[in-house]
Amino acid sequence: MNTTLPSARRWLPLVFLSLPSLACQPEEGRDVSTRPGPGSGSGGGASVIVDGNELTPLPARIRRLTNAEYNASVQALLGTSATPADDFPPDARQHGFTVNEAQRVDPVLARALDGSAQALAQEARPEFPRLAPCADTASGGEACAASFIESFATRAYRRPLTDEDRTSLLTLYRAGAEGATYEDGIELLIRGILQSPGFLYLTEIGDGSPGPIVSLTPSEIAASLSYIITGGPPDDALIQAAADGLLDTPEGREAEARRLFATEAGRARTVRVVREWLGIDRITATSKDANVYPEFAGARDAMARETDAFVREVLATTPGGVEDLLGSPWTVVDAHLAGLYGLGGEGRVDSPDRIGLLNQGAFLSVHAHAHETAPVLRGVALLRRVACFDIELPTNLSLQIVPPVPDPTKTTRERFSIHAQDPGCANCHRLIDPLGFSFEHFDGMGVYREREGDAPVDSTMTITLGKDFDGSYADSNELAAALATSEAVRECFARQLFRSAAGEGQNSKPYEDSFQVLWSALPPDAQGVLVENLITYAKSPLFSLRGAP
Template sequence: MSLLPARIRRLTNAEYGASARALTRTATDPSGSFTPDSRQDGYTVNDAQRVDPVLAKQLAASAEALAAEVKGKLAEFAPCADQGAQAESCATEFIKSFGGRAYRRPLDTAEIDALLTVYRVGAKGATYADGIELIARAVLQSAGFLYLTEIGDGSSGATLALTPYELASSLSYLITAGPPDDALLAAATTGALSTPEGRETEVRRLLQTSAARDRIVRVVREWLGIDRIAMTAKDSNVYGAFAGVRPSMELETAAFVNEVLSNATGTVGELLGADWSVLDEPLKGFYGAPGVGRVSLPNRRGILNQGAFLAVHAHATETAPVLRGVTVLRRVTCNDIPSPTELNINVVPPVPDPSKTTRERFSIHSTDEECRSCHNYIDPFGFSFEQFDGMGKLRDMVDEHLVDNGHPVDSAVTVTMGNEIDGAYADSNALAQALSTSKTVRSCFARQVFRASAGRSGKSAAESEDSFVKAWEAAPEAEQGKIVETLVTYVKSSLFSHRRPQ
């Protein structure tokens, strides 16, 4: 099995926020104003995250504000009966408890001594509370808090086993995007996490939490790029209703994924092929649905036919069949079709023409010798969504026909990829149903789960990814499409628990 290299990775903004809230019990969003995370293959969890000068200032400001909150709750965080005679003893206990929770492991003597020095600087000529505040500020900006290590105990060898506390942290952040709880740290202390069975027990326990469901929602959104819905804008002259339903589209994704996990099959097939969704009142009207809550939507099968996906992968004034098609190809079928830039092709967008439908305009790509080879794959996926406009609404109906620029819309496509997805489809709903039962899609989703979980993708992780897919294929076929079981397979494997030296 090809292992990932030993590494240290920075917490994402979401992970920092969850960690800071768990540590300081703040009611604020500590990372809400941070610069956006860098991404690898669309995922925020990756080992390319850095602390640049802008983020360093934001981290310092956040640490200062959070430390002030800690100081204001001294009796809760650092009680001390005699702040004169027992101040350093009390500070030491605070360092062990607060620092241990921040670093997600017991502190060693050198770390305790260093933070005690920080306390003395803060308390000198001031108060015990001031010293505690400075400790909190230091801890909240420390590498031990901001970074997760995957380096083992320093022993040499061809493979490195993660330490019990590294396993606890990696497992917790993978499943809940937050720090390990007391039960997980206890499992680390007893050595239970050193076995696949022990890790599986903890994974299944954590997967019952709301934090785990939130984490899975984030992974699904990043997988399809629909986490950008909150920042997606449309020309209000063309799509005047979009701003009013955009928040509902974001809510729909979370509610739908949670429903798939909690009250449905919990599979990628259900994500892609469900004939229902979970709607609020604004989205009910937008979709023309029969009600709110979980409702039947046979003409909007799965997450690809929901407003968030359709709106994100479209332009401000019209649909974008190329964007939609490329996204499905790359993210759902793992067909890594090259970009025009990689092929040194200068793409000229089709000129606006009110006498033609969007499909008629964009079909020009398949007539170009340079573009044809790729667009023969892209266009069928993209054109299948043409019954929906650029904000994800079903197009207007005229004389029993959906129309675009006054002309009937054609969403019928024929897919020819050389696998079981090949076939003729009336529209994106029929295509989504086929994708939902595809082995190619299930295998691709396993790869996407690995990329989102391992925090590395591309050529540098290709062998490790292939190793994971082989482990996934060894699982019972009935479990292969299940989101939870795919995560469990990863956590039980040595790809999770071991690393190779750099």
């Protein structure tokens, strides 16, 4: 068996994407028209009129799979349980989300992708009788390879193959099989396909129709819908729905979206979105000073499991809205975490002093320092992630960050109150710090405390943001209860969910504002519900149309 393939290992072609041309048709059941816009670049700023509202679709583009999407994709293709992307460089983030246009393949990632593809292809060799069956490899190997290319590469690229695809992939097979074996050729094929743009990138470039707006192809719609909801490639049912034209209509996309949300992959992806929204997906990479928080290392994984179990329970037993995520007076813990929290029992237990995700260990630990609490980090997390209130970075304002001087005779709140005395800091910190101070009853790993050193903890605060949750609160529990029922927070939650799905990055406001028009038409009791927000996007023309490339 030749596992190094010396004659071909340096020649892995780029299988460039091309898409069939399909007629651009308005969606059934809606009043949709287009008009060119004043913008420039991809998409040209073109708008679409939907039921009398002028909306701006995302620009045509391609984006790289995230690490989690890569894992899900190779698992679906090869039937492996491997998670090679866990060892890749971390994903770039925009607005805190890993699905975004900033993902690139730099030299470090390129080497990791090559190593992953080589290992996966070699691991798959025992499965070749299933993946690439061939009764007569001596005389019929090339015909078998062509059949394998048609089935495997079509699934890998998530679209029909072009003649150019077939030719380049068959050439790659020949390079691997020449002077070797059929299996060597298939191995090199898999290795090449797993490094090709067709596999690594999702396309949203449309059907090539003229005009300022293009429709995504059925294959693009299926792929986008699947990755947004399940974090992985389309299953057979979704592929068939695309082939049957069912995804051309809002009703068809909604039906498939609801089906996908009900799958295990859909639930897992939903948990990931919530974790990224609040930044708590970083809990497993968070570390603490063992001299200050000796119990953290043993509790960290339990905190991650708590978040996962809590979100899943919210989805299973409540409408699944931001009110439930931020305001539920219960949690789901194991015995170890229950002991740290001072709760009676394990599993789903009442936690009236720890309302919702914001008062759980994962959020409190991630948004804290290694050796102490961090009112600024916790306050900024609420402002940006929960209230969609932008705060400038000090470096953008030419301000030098000077942490408060350590002083064991003062509480953290007393030390950080110095911000209010500095004219250069006060404008921002009068908004940030009160929110952070509300969490001071929880230490840097989220354990409740009444005292810090010899002094009592003061978690009272008053916030004035011009939002409907402005007011005075005794602590983070009271604040969380107010945030959970806030209309401003519901609107921000919808904006964040759109960001998690659209992945447009730092220049996304025109597209977010267009989605908010659709969101505002939802019944009030659905506006804060995660699934309903994403389905509203999926069934809208904003999902299936793009500004022309």
